[in-house]
Amino acid sequence: MTLESLRVAPGPVADKPAARRPADEVALIHDRLRAQGYISSEAIATALFVSQRLEKPMLVEGPPGVGKTELAKATAAVTGKALIRLQCYEGLDEAKALYEWKYSKQLLYTQVLKDKLADVLSGAEGLKASLARLHEFDDTFFSEEFLEPRPLLKALRHPGGAVLLIDEIDKSDDEFEAFLLELLSDYQISIPELGTVAAVVKPIVFLTSNNTRDLSDALKRRCLHLHIPFPDQALERAIIRSRVPEAEERLQIQLVTFVQNLRQLDLKKVPAISETIDWARTLVLLHARELDRTLVETTLNVLLKFQDDIQRVNEGLTDLLSKATSATR
Amino acid sequence: MTQVLGDFIKALREADVRISPSEVIDAEAVLGLVGYDDRALLANGLSQALAKSSEDKAAFWDTFDQFFAFAAFDQPPPAGAAGDEGEQQETAQGQDGPEEGEEGESEEAGVSGMASSGGSGQGAGKATGQSDSQGDKADGGGQAPAAEAEPASLGEQLAALLEKGDAAQLALRLAEAAQQAGLSDIRFFTQRGMYQWRILQLMGSEELGRLVEQGEGAADPAVAARARRLRGLRTKLHEEVRDYVERQMELFAGNEGRRLREDVLARQRIGQLDRSDMKVMQGLVRKMAKRLVSLHSRRRVKARRGQLDARRTIRANIEFEGVPFYTIWKKTKVDRPRVMLICDVSGSVAQVSRFLLMFLHSLHEVLPDVRSFAFSSNLGEVTELFETAPVEVAMGRTMQRYGGSTDYGHALMDFERLAMADIDRHTTVIILGDARSNYGDPRADILKQIQDRAKRVLFLNPEHRARWGSGDSEMPRYAPYCSRTITCASLRDLERVVTDLVRTAA
Structure with a gap:
């Protein structure tokens, strides 16, 4: 699995006629992700293909638990690059996201400098000469040595490139969003004391958002946008088959049908793929071979996170169960 | 840029998808990458570059289907001819259904629209x-x-x-x-x-x-x-x-016609609207509300000068051995305004009240603390009603419960009893009504009390300013105790008031 297949060498794409047709490349990405246990839809594979080729960050939106973060992880695994993750939250600032100075070391340095000052200035006469001497002296106070890189800087300086995952960008503040713009459009970052740091190898950037608020147009403009919806029946089955292979075929079909029908109900929190996987694992632990009423009733809390929802589903359980079991008949 | 992409983007913009020039450039790059061969690939690729929210995505798929659908000339082409038109690619793909294939053709027809006439x-x-x-x-x-x-x-x-x-x-x-x-x-x-x-x-x-x-x-x-x-x-x-x-x-x-109609409706006096326009109006209110929410949904922070943030100051000044060159001050989150809305729901102003109630309650994300009261002669709180039931139902029930002949004095007394204690200096009180009290005692003294306690009092009157004070209108007696009196007859007026309200938070 070479890197070249997923990202071509830098330079305009148009100059170099692609060896394969785009559709084949998308299929290839799909297969590679599958090998990592990530079953992608066609839209996801296309998105990955396009964003890699255009070297643009990808903004991934969708309900919680549909595999937004997993996509970044799987991409890191496929490309063999390091995954660098930055979790966003309210109050996140550049000192935590980009860089910080190693203050204690800097303090020590000033102490040492003080002691050395006499040596440096020995022989200089008058203020002018002393200042000239000081100017000759290297200033290392603000230098790479005292720089503590945080995720964003790490991603830019990572030899061989990295996969940068900026998770839940919608949780961060406005200022942080604005601060990201330079990184997203030019893959570089300005540090006032040092100057501009450009990427060694352009990282593959994913931003995820749960849509708790609208992101700014400026941010959206710099990214390609992928919306991952809840999977359809076939895709969800493929995911369960790959993630929980120890579940029996019959059980897989039934539980996926059950969850698919569950999503049609008006619930506070609709179960996502991650919940389906958890539920499948739970059922396997209980040595279930097919769904039955008591089993579902006792394990429903894995799937649903609100008591209201559980009650609501319990009321319509007979119907949901009969739909699920009839799928295997 | 190719003509086809240009036209497609024109159609998308017509469907209210906002597309910036840089996104057009992206779309072109995507097009260069995936080409026109594979419909699904093209659609997925373009959707990433052009549609960047779930509503935009929906509009994108509709427009894409419509734009690249080409049902004209639906006679089946002769079997031999299809092969000659350079469609082997389509048929060779196999995975596309027959329908896909046909639409693929039309794309190509669209593309070669650029081809020379020769x-x-x-x-x-x-x-x-x-x-x-x-x-x-x-x-x-x-x-x-x-x-x-x-x-x-x-x-x-x-x-x-x-x-x-x-x-x-x-x-x-x-x-x-x-x-x-x-x-x-x-x-x-x-x-x-x-x-x-x-x-x-x-x-x-x-x-x-x-x-x-x-x-x-x-x-x-x-x-x-x-x-x-x-x-x-x-x-x-x-x-x-x-x-x-x-x-x-x-x-x-x-969308051109629709826009024109909405524009006219927004300017028209609400009282004169036709019943058939109500649906459009409601959609319009929702749209205005949504715009306001996205504009103001971020919480603002205000520096509280005078309170040092010791932790962050030390951190910022460590390079100077702790000597505070730079000072960092504590910040506070700006509170959202508290709003109390008093609506006259008697026949003359009911329609305006309906839209104001609907407007304010659809701004829940920006104005989480809205309490509404409705009255004709008796006044009662309707907050919960409007928060749980759809507007039409809530409005119906409100009218049933509080409709009747208007008595401002009585209503203000009820309000004093119900909510006066909850008014504090963060509260904005909005009164919507024509101030026509059927010659009863207007009790302007209660309004004065309200003004003393509240941050401000806004009086919205759907009648024209010239008619204030004529007949049984008590407007001149209320006006001195209001921070502002505003003529508010059309949806535009309402929007202006609400925008102002949201902007001047606490």
């Missing part, structure tokens, strides 16, 4: 040759050989295409003609006829008409029969073109 002429010549080889009996005349010797006239080419029923070629011709006629600039439905005529002329229909007339007059029965058949085909072509123009109009100007 190319299409060649294609038409080939087509004529084919129809000849198929041994069409009526095609006996010297036309086919003539077409091979020199490019046939537009009318004859069209005749040949129609007789052969070559859907792909006809679609291609139609797309070319539409582009030459500048169909994507269509704005109003009155322009349909003109565009239809222009397209038909460019396709050679006029000339075909002359040919048909000549043919029908001919002595040879075979020629006359062919002419009659051609007349039928020509009529059908006219229908196809009309439908095509109609679809394109929907695509490029579908």
